Structures are given as structure tokens and as C-alpha cells.
Amino acid sequence: MTAEQPVLQVxxxxxxxxxxxxKVTGRAVYSTDIVLPGMLHAKVLRSARAHARIVSIDTAxxxxxxxxxxxxxxxxxxxxxxxxxxxxxxxxxIVALDKVRYVGDIVCAVAAETEAAAIAALRLVRVxxxxxPVAANIERALAHDACALFDDAPMGVVPAYGDGASxxxxxxxxxxYQFNYRTGDTAAFARxxxxxxxxxxxxxxxxxxxxxxxxxxxxxxxxxxxxxxxxNPFPLRKELARMFKVPENRITxxxxxxxxxxxxxxxxxxxAVSVLLSMLTxxxxxxxxxxxEGFLTNTQHAAILRLKTGVMADGRLVARHSEILLDAGAYSxxxxxxxxxxGYRIPGPYRWEHIDTACLCVMTNTAPAGPFRGFGxxxxxxxxxxxxxxxxxxxxIDPFDMRKRNLLKLGEPFVPGESGIDSDLQEGxxxxxxxxxxxxxxxxxxxxxxxxxxxxxxxxxxxxxxKPAQARVKVSTSGDVFLQCGTVEIGQGAxxxxxxxxxxxxxxxxxxxxxxxxxxxxxxxxxxxxxSSGIAVMGQAVERAARGVREQVLAFAAxxxxxxxxxxxxxxxxxxxxxxxxxxxxxxxxxxxxxxxxFSADGFFKATSDHHAPLEAPCVFWEIGWGAAEVExxxxxxxxxxxxxxxxxxxxxxxxxxxxxxxxxxxxxxxLSQALFEHMIYDDQGHLxxxxxxxxxxxxxxxxxxxxxxxxxxxxxxxxPFGSEGAGEGTILPIASAVANAVHDAVGVRxxxxxxxxxxxxEALINQPINQESVP
Amino acid sequence: MSDTASPIGGQSECALRLxxxxxxxxxxxxxERTAADLLRDDLRQTGVRIGCSRGVCGACVALVDGVPxxxxxxxxxxxxxxxxxxxxxxxxxxxxxxxxxxxxxQGAFQCGYCTSGxxxxxxxxxxxxxxxxxxxxxxWISSNVCRCTGYAQIIAAVEQAAARLAAEETA
Numbered sequence: 001m002t003a004e005q006p007v008l009q010v011x012x013x014x015x016x017x018x019x020x021x022x023k024v025t026g027r028a029v030y031s032t033d034i035v036l037p038g039m040l041h042a043k044v045l046r047s048a049r050a051h052a053r054i055v056s057i058d059t060a061x062x063x064x065x066x067x068x069x070x071x072x073x074x075x076x077x078x079x080x081x082x083x084x085x086x087x088x089x090x091x092x093x094i095v096a097l098d099k100v101r102y103v104g105d106i107v108c109a110v111a112a113e114t115e116a117a118a119i120a121a122l123r124l125v126r127v128x129x130x131x132x133p134v135a136a137n138i139e140r141a142l143a144h145d146a147c148a149l150f151d152d153a154p155m156g157v158v159p160a161y162g163d164g165a166s167x168x169x170x171x172x173x174x175x176x177y178q179f180n181y182r183t184g185d186t187a188a189f190a191r192x193x194x195x196x197x198x199x200x201x202x203x204x205x206x207x208x209x210x211x212x213x214x215x216x217x218x219x220x221x222x223x224x225x226x227x228x229x230x231x232n233p234f235p236l237r238k239e240l241a242r243m244f245k246v247p248e249n250r251i252t253x254x255x256x257x258x259x260x261x262x263x264x265x266x267x268x269x270x271x272a273v274s275v276l277l278s279m280l281t282x283x284x285x286x287x288x289x290x291x292x293e294g295f296l297t298n299t300q301h302a303a304i305l306r307l308k309t310g311v312m313a314d315g316r317l318v319a320r321h322s323e324i325l326l327d328a329g330a331y332s333x334x335x336x337x338x339x340x341x342x343g344y345r346i347p348g349p350y351r352w353e354h355i356d357t358a359c360l361c362v363m364t365n366t367a368p369a370g371p372f373r374g375f376g377x378x379x380x381x382x383x384x385x386x387x388x389x390x391x392x393x394x395x396x397i398d399p400f401d402m403r404k405r406n407l408l409k410l411g412e413p414f415v416p417g418e419s420g421i422d423s424d425l426q427e428g429x430x431x432x433x434x435x436x437x438x439x440x441x442x443x444x445x446x447x448x449x450x451x452x453x454x455x456x457x458x459x460x461x462x463x464x465x466x467k468p469a470q471a472r473v474k475v476s477t478s479g480d481v482f483l484q485c486g487t488v489e490i491g492q493g494a495x496x497x498x499x500x501x502x503x504x505x506x507x508x509x510x511x512x513x514x515x516x517x518x519x520x521x522x523x524x525x526x527x528x529x530x531x532s533s534g535i536a537v538m539g540q541a542v543e544r545a546a547r548g549v550r551e552q553v554l555a556f557a558a559x560x561x562x563x564x565x566x567x568x569x570x571x572x573x574x575x576x577x578x579x580x581x582x583x584x585x586x587x588x589x590x591x592x593x594x595x596x597x598x599f600s601a602d603g604f605f606k607a608t609s610d611h612h613a614p615l616e617a618p619c620v621f622w623e624i625g626w627g628a629a630e631v632e633x634x635x636x637x638x639x640x641x642x643x644x645x646x647x648x649x650x651x652x653x654x655x656x657x658x659x660x661x662x663x664x665x666x667x668x669x670x671x672l673s674q675a676l677f678e679h680m681i682y683d684d685q686g687h688l689x690x691x692x693x694x695x696x697x698x699x700x701x702x703x704x705x706x707x708x709x710x711x712x713x714x715x716x717x718x719x720x721p722f723g724s725e726g727a728g729e730g731t732i733l734p735i736a737s738a739v740a741n742a743v744h745d746a747v748g749v750r751x752x753x754x755x756x757x758x759x760x761x762x763e764a765l766i767n768q769p770i771n772q773e774s775v776p
Numbered sequence: 777m778s779d780t781a782s783p784i785g786g787q788s789e790c791a792l793r794l795x796x797x798x799x800x801x802x803x804x805x806x807x808e809r810t811a812a813d814l815l816r817d818d819l820r821q822t823g824v825r826i827g828c829s830r831g832v833c834g835a836c837v838a839l840v841d842g843v844p845x846x847x848x849x850x851x852x853x854x855x856x857x858x859x860x861x862x863x864x865x866x867x868x869x870x871x872x873x874x875x876x877x878x879x880x881x882q883g884a885f886q887c888g889y890c891t892s893g894x895x896x897x898x899x900x901x902x903x904x905x906x907x908x909x910x911x912x913x914x915x916w917i918s919s920n921v922c923r924c925t926g927y928a929q930i931i932a933a934v935e936q937a938a939a940r941l942a943a944e945e946t947a
Binding site for chain 1: 808821822823824825826827828829830832833835862863864866867872876879880881882883885886887888889890891892895913914915917918921922923924925926927928929930931
């Protein structure tokens with residue numbers, strides 16, 4: 001909360017995005033558009049086997065193929081580099097060394113004059129494999145006789161955790177990481193009137209960002225230029241420095257506009273291959289994946305979630321044990337971080353006496369899973385909000401009342417040592433219930449079409465873990481403002497919103513603020529564009545930088561004008577003393593003897609480290625997604641039609657309402673798609689059966705419910721500038737469970753496995769005929 | 777590239793003439809070149825985006841004789857004799873086309889990667905159906921994918937553009 005709040009001029013307006021003209025005229029430059037003189041093109045050979053030892057590999061013919069400049073298989077990797085990447089665990093090789101672990105694993109990379117020449121050369125590579133037993137899903141990978149994907153624990157670290165939290169690397173075969181959180185006493189279960197155990201299954205989606213994974217690398221001597229479609233350029237720089245043994249200050253990462261990421265474009269994806277091939281050929285190398293390859297590069301986590309929940313007869317929640325098994329795929333990627341979050345978020349926004357949760361990353365012979373919008377919260381919200389609803393119905397309590405009885409209050413810590421909840425959760429629930437007419441719903445028990453309504457409260461801690469952000473704001477003598485920060489423009493509009501915050505604080509119109517392109521040489525450090533951190537974390541760094549430079553300008557002007565600084569304010573690039581305007585240039589000229597000066601201030605933000613907080617720092621903000629769905633279930637076919645969908649997040653304060661609505665719409669429709677149809681289908685031998693854009697179904701405009709409403713709440717309790725919170729993920733969280741809860745409300749059967757397909761609904765109806773008594 | 781596979785008489789290259797955004801262009805390209813690559817690489821129309829390369833997502837849509845076409849799934853030689861319009865040809869002397877303006881006003885894009893295709897699709901839609909109802913809009917827009925917006929703001933932009941163009945018509 002700040003003094004300016006009552007008179008906001010720029011913040012809170014739906015100003016056109018700063019990138020609007022470039023994007024609607026086609027002039028916006030993406031990494032796919034980067035072309036350098038002499039640039040070569042990379043392509044890779046991918047394994048068609050899900051799990052196999054490489055017996056031999058013959059690349060001789062490929063090396064002689066026309067236009068080929070380099071061929072790299074495992075044996076060709078330079079000895080001086082560390083050819084593995086990952087987040088906590090460095091287990092993914094640039095090209096396969098001794099074995100392949102999933103269909104799509106990179107076996108060999110080629111750089112050639114054209115992509116076609118590279119592909120032609122790859123057809124000449126001969127690989128002899130010895131097949132190994134395949135573990136294509138969680139159950140198979142955890143079986144006693146399962147074949148280990150890794151014989152030994154790869155190199156990795158467990159970060160420091162605070163009270164109640166802990167983790168282990170490779171606690172057992174085919175589990176790369178396990179996160180645990182515990183608070184309160186298990187004896188709490190003994191006091192419960194009822195204990196319910198339920199299992200839920202969560203299917204995985206692919207990110208389906210339209211701009212492919214792509215990078216261009218230009219390695220010259222010991223310096224390295226990289227253009228990448230990337231969400232976290234600074235950590236990417238660090239990872240490339242580690243792998244290629246190059247000082248960080250010899251690596252420049254530039255990120256043009258990014259054509260969508262949704263989590264996929266964190267850390268190394270194409271960059272290690274393009275850098276390696278550029279290093280070997282002395283030429284710039286572009287490596288652009290097809291969408292099919294994108295499907296095999298990073299995915300959401302499928303999951304099995306087992307919840308044991310103890311309650312009192314009046315619906316009071318007491319204790320919960322959970323075991324969450326995430327399908328991490330063949331390499332760990334971001335899985336340990338996702339496990340932290342899926343495990344930590346399983347209590348949901350409710351009050352408990354006891355929580356004991358374990359979340360395991362299970363390695364399977366499938367594409368590596370990693371960060372995906374919602375980041376473990378989607379999985380935990382699906383299970384938790386489904387089970388809360390089931391328990392309510394078993395106890396004969398309306399699911400609304402059950403939630404109301406247990407919701408955390410505004411300001412109440414999530415768990416001991418944590419920050420307080422920064423939304424009035426009941427207010428949000430009332431809002432979506434009112435919009436959909438939840439309390440007035442009626443059940444027509446005749447006919448084959450049955451309607452029902454479901455509600456849900458998705459929940460996640462926002463802003464990352466221990467995430468720092470730095471920003472710089474400069475003011476020139478002409479009063480123009482330069483914002484420099486590492487937040488990537490990936491579509492979310494953060495750079496427009498951050499410029500709005502800057503403009504507000506410096507009292508200039510938005511068009512007087514520019515936002516520097518992403519270049520790791522010039523910008524202050526940023527940990528990455530993820531975790532809904534743009535406004536709540538980077539926003540606070542930007543706010544501090546802007547306030548810092550404002551103080552500088554005003555203090556300087558006070559000295560020049562011989563007045564007290566409190567008599568001065570900024571307005572449209574000049575200093576105002578009463579009604580009199582003092583441009584900066586003459587004052588600077590008087591003092592510095594010229595106009596060669598810029599005011600400049602840096603801002604830094606990170607949640608204060610605290611060992612009593614389970615994740616070592618209290619959560620920056622709580623990202624809540626309230627959802628309500630009305631469905632019509634055809635009892636003859638099992639078809640579920642979502643008649644009305646309501647989703648709401650609390651932005652604290654909307655910096656740019658129209659951009660924010662776009663985020664909330666997009667996240668909600670992604671959630672709806674996951675609820676009803678979108679999923680990657682693997683067979684038990686590790687083949688992805690819908691691994692192409694023709695057979696993998698994403699939502700289209702026709703899939704929008706007839707009534708689709710997103711409501712932006714501005715409750716004003718956020719830690720960010722002007723009371724803002726992070727946004728952009730909240731409304732994906734509650735949708736699948738709201739739909740499942742609505743199906744239960746309509747026809748009395750419970751779907752615990754996503755997506756909620758007609759086949760599953762019909763099977764449930766056959767096995768468990770409609771029972772209206774189960775609907776309170 | 778096998779010459780026998782070529783549909784235009786065993787050549788490895790072909791000469792073609794087309795009108796790009798009102799300007800006549802003649803060039804010679806390999807027969808296997810896609811229309812999208814021709815537009816992006818040879819004619820530097822980088823507003824043509826490559827998303828799926830399978831004619832599904834619509835990021836590469838250009839108007840070919842006024843009809844939206846997924847250029848990633850066409851050969852360049854198929855554009856011979858055609859009038860091609862790309863997003864680069866839509867704004868006239870710095871003035872946004874009403875469809876472009878509507879996309880700006882309604883916040884109908886985020887990452888922007890689908891925007892060229894969506895804008896051109898909308899232009900074609902409104903030429904065929906100047907006053908489309910919601911169902912018609914959804915049907916047309918469903919030929920392209922937007923992963924960011926959830927479509928509601930795109931639908932609003934189509935409606936705004938339809939109203940604006942109708943107002944211009946009667947003015």
C-alpha cells in the first residue's frame with residue numbers, strides 16, 4: 001500500500017501493450033527469425049526405442065554427406081565439457097552416451113548448410129541398440145522388477161529446507177527426488193470421526209507453445225552469443241557456463257519476443273546442441289525443433305495422488321496424509337521443484353492440525369516432464385478439491401459449507417512459519433457461487449440430460465522459492481525513462497505492466513518509459529520469468545528502482561533550486577515546484593557543465609530468508625483460483641458439456657485489467673481442456689500415440705462454453721506495487737476439479753481420473769447407477 | 777530431391793510470378809520449397825510464423841487470392857499466378873487496418889505468434905460474412921490455434937472489427 005494509491009494515472013488502465021504494434025503488424029522479432037551470416041542448421045537423430053543400450057553407432061556416412069559440417073554422437077563429445085544438464089539434478093546428456101531412455105531421446109546431432117541436408121545426413125547414421133525392459137508409467141517404474149533408468153544416482157543437490165520440509169536424492173530405484181513436508185502430530189487421525197482414503201489420477205498435457213523451441217548460437221574463440229526462445233536467460237547463461245567451462249562474462253544470452261512457453265522454456269532445451277555445434281564448426285548454428293519434437297522435449301507431469309484425510313462429523317478438516325507420485329519422464333529436468341510444490345500445496349487453502357506429505361519424482365521411459373503452468377499446484381488442486389467435495393457429499397454436507405467451515409482467514413499463515421493468506425478466500429468463493437447461481441441450483445431427475453454445478457478453490461504459493469529479482473530505472477535529462485529488467489515478454493504483458501508501474505511512480509505517461517531488450521550483458525540479474533513472479537517479485541524490484549531514481553532526481557533538484565525536497569514532485573519528465581516546472585537539462589547543465597548525465601537507481605527484491613519457513617523463505621504471495629462449473633451430462637452417452645464456466649483470481653490490484661483478463665481467460669481454458677479432453681497418450685511400451693499436431697487436441701474457439709466468465713478480483717492485500725499480487729496461473733488450478741464436482745452433482749458419480757471423457761463417465765454410470773441420495 | 781517426384785515436369789527449380797501485397801514478384805525457387813519458407817526466407821515476410829508445419833495451427837496463414845491458406849502445408853509453386861496478402865501488407869501508410877486495431881483494443885493477443893494468422897483469418901471472415909454471429913466467428917476462428925488467450929478476447933476483437941467495418945461502409 002502506498003501513498004500514491006488514490007490518484008493512480010497509469011496503473012489500473014488498460015493501456016495498449018507496448019508490443020501491440022509490432023505484434024499486429026507482424027514486425028515482432030522472435031528467436032525463430034534470427035538469421036546470421038554463414039549460419040548452419042542443426043538437426044538431431046532421436047531414438048525410436050523407449051529404453052535401449054547403444055551397442056554401436058556409425059556416423060561415417062553422415063560425416064561425408066553433402067553440406068555436413070559436424071556430426072556429434074556420444075563418443076564425439078569434447079573431453080573438456082560437462083555434457084549433462086538439469087536443475088537440481090544434472091542427468092540429461094546433450095546426446096546419448098551409453099543408452100537411450102525414451103522415444104525422442106537425442107542420439108546424434110548434425111550441423112549442415114540446410115535443415116534438409118542435416119536431415120538427409122541423419123538418415124545415414126546407423127545405430128545398433130540392445131533393447132531394455134520399458135517402464136512407461138509410474139506403476140511399472142516402481143515395480144520391484146523394473147529396469148533402472150539410471151544405474152547410479154546422477155550428480156545433484158538437495159537445497160536447504162526449513163521447518164518440517166526435507167528431501168532426498170534417489171531414495172529408491174527410478175525415483176530421482178522425494179520431497180516431504182510434515183507438521184503436527186499423526187495422532188490427530190485418532191481423534192477424527194471419519195478417515196477417507198481416495199486415489200486420483202492426473203493426465204499430462206504438452207505445453208503446445210506455438211513458437212517452437214529454438215536457439216541460435218555463435219561461438220567465437222572463448223566468447224559465446226546465444227539467441228534463445230527462453231524464459232530464464234540468466235540461469236541459462238549459468239548452466240551453459242558450467243557445461244562448456246566458459247566464464248559467465250563471455251556468454252551473452254539475448255531473448256527476443258517469445259512465442260509462448262507455459263513453463264517449457266526454462267533452462268537448457270535446444271541451446272546445448274546449438275552451442276556445441278557452433279563450437280565445433282566455428283559457424284553460427286540454428287537449432288529449431290518441430291512441434292513433434294517439442295512434444296518429446298518437455299511435458300506436464302502425469303500423477304497419481306493418494307490422499308488420506310481425517311475429518312470430524314461436522315465437516316471440520318483435521319489431518320491429511322498424501323503420497324504424490326509424479327511421472328518425471330526419463331530425465332529429471334524441473335521435476336524436483338515441481339515435487340516441492342505439488343507436495344507443499346496438497347493441504348489447499350484450509351486449516352489443519354496435521355499434514356504429512358511425500359511427493360516422489362518417478363523416472364519413466366517417457367518424455368521428460370518439467371515446469372508447466374500451475375507447477376504441481378494443478379495436480380494437487382485436482383486431487384484435494386475433488387476429495388473435499390467427495391467428503392462433503394459422504395457426510396451429507398453441501399460442498400460449499402464444507403469449504404466455508406475450513407477456509408483459512410485473511411492473514412492466517414498457511415502452515416507454521418509461513419506468510420499469511422493475502423486474499424479473503426470466502427469473498428472469492430461467494431463471488432463465483434453468485435455468478436453461477438450455485439445456491440439456487442436445482443436437480444432435474446428426469447430425462448437423459450442432467451445438470452449439476454461444482455465449485456473449487458485452486459491454490460498455490462506464488463513467486464517462486466527464494467526468488468531474487470533486480471531492476472534498474474534510469475532517467476535522462478530529457479525526462480525520458482529507461483526500465484531495465486530481465487523479465488521476458490512471453491505474452492503475459494509483464495513488460496508493459498512493469499513499465500506502467502514505473503510510469504506511475506515517476507509521474508510520466510506510459511509512452512515515456514521504454515523497456516530494454518533482453519541481453520544478459522546489460523541487464524540486472526533475474527532468476528527467470530516463471531512462478532507468476534513478474535508483478536509480485538520483479539514488480540517490487542522495479543518499484544524500488546523507480547522510487548530510488550525519483551528520490552535522486554528530487555534530491556538533486558532540491559539542491560539546485562535551494563528548496564526543501566518535500567516541496568518538489570515529478571510531473572511528465574520535469575520537476576515541479578508548486579506550479580512552476582523545472583526541466584532537468586538546465587539544472588544538470590549548471591551542475592555538471594553539460595547534459596551528459598543520467599539518473600539511475602537499482603532495485604532488489606527477495607523474500608527474507610527464514611529457516612522457520614518450510615521452503616526457507618516465506619511465500620511472497622498466494623495465488624488462488626476460484627472456479628465454478630455448470631455441466632450437462634448426457635447419461636446415454638457420457639458426454640459432459642460445460643454449460644457455464646466461471647473462474648476468478650485475485651490480482652490484489654490489476655495493473656492492466658485487459659491484459660490480466662487475457663491471462664485469466666487463457667489459464668481457465670487450458671484447465672477446461674485438461675478437464676475434458678487434452679492429454680498425451682502413452683502406450684505401455686513408451687510410444688506417444690498422439691505425438692503430432694493432427695492427433696493431439698488443444699482447445700479451439702468452438703470449445704468455449706456458451707457462458708464463460710472470468711472475474712478479476714482486486715482485494716488489495718498483495719505485497720506487490722499498489723497492492724498487487726501475481727497472476728496468470730491461478731485460474732488453471734480449480735477447473736478440472738470444479739468440472740468433476742459438477743459431474744458428481746449432476747449424476748452422482750465420481751470421476752477421479754483425468755480427462756473426464758465420455759467413456760469414463762459412461763463406465764462410472766454403468767458401475768454406479770445414478771443415485772440422487774448422494775447429492776445433498 | 778528426386779526429380780521424378782516433382783509435379784511440374786521433372787525440374788528441380790521452378791520460376792514463379794505472384795503478387796505480394798500488391799507488388800508483382802518473380803523468382804526461382806526449388807520445387808520442394810514450401811510456400812511458408814518462400815514467404816519467410818525468400819520474400820522476408822517474417823510475419824508468416826511457423827508453428828506446427830502441418831497445416832494445423834494456422835500461425836502461417838496468408839491470404840491467397842483472398843482465401844486463408846496454411847502456407848506451411850503448400851508448395852511455393854502453388855502460389856504461381858496468385859495474389860498473396862501477408863500481415864505485412866495490411867496496414868496502409870502506418871494506419872492499422874480495422875481488424876488490427878480491434879485486436880489491439882480488445883487485447884486479443886499475448887505472445888503474438890498466432891496473431892498474423894488470426895488477423896488475416898478475421899479479415900477474410902468479415903469479407904465473406906460482414907455481420908457474423910457468434911457461432912460463425914467461432915467456426916472460423918477454430919481453424920487456427922491460440923494457446924494464450926482462451927479466445928474470448930479474439931472473439932471480441934472480431935465483433936469490434938465487424939462493427940467498425942460496417943460503420944465505415946455506411947459512412
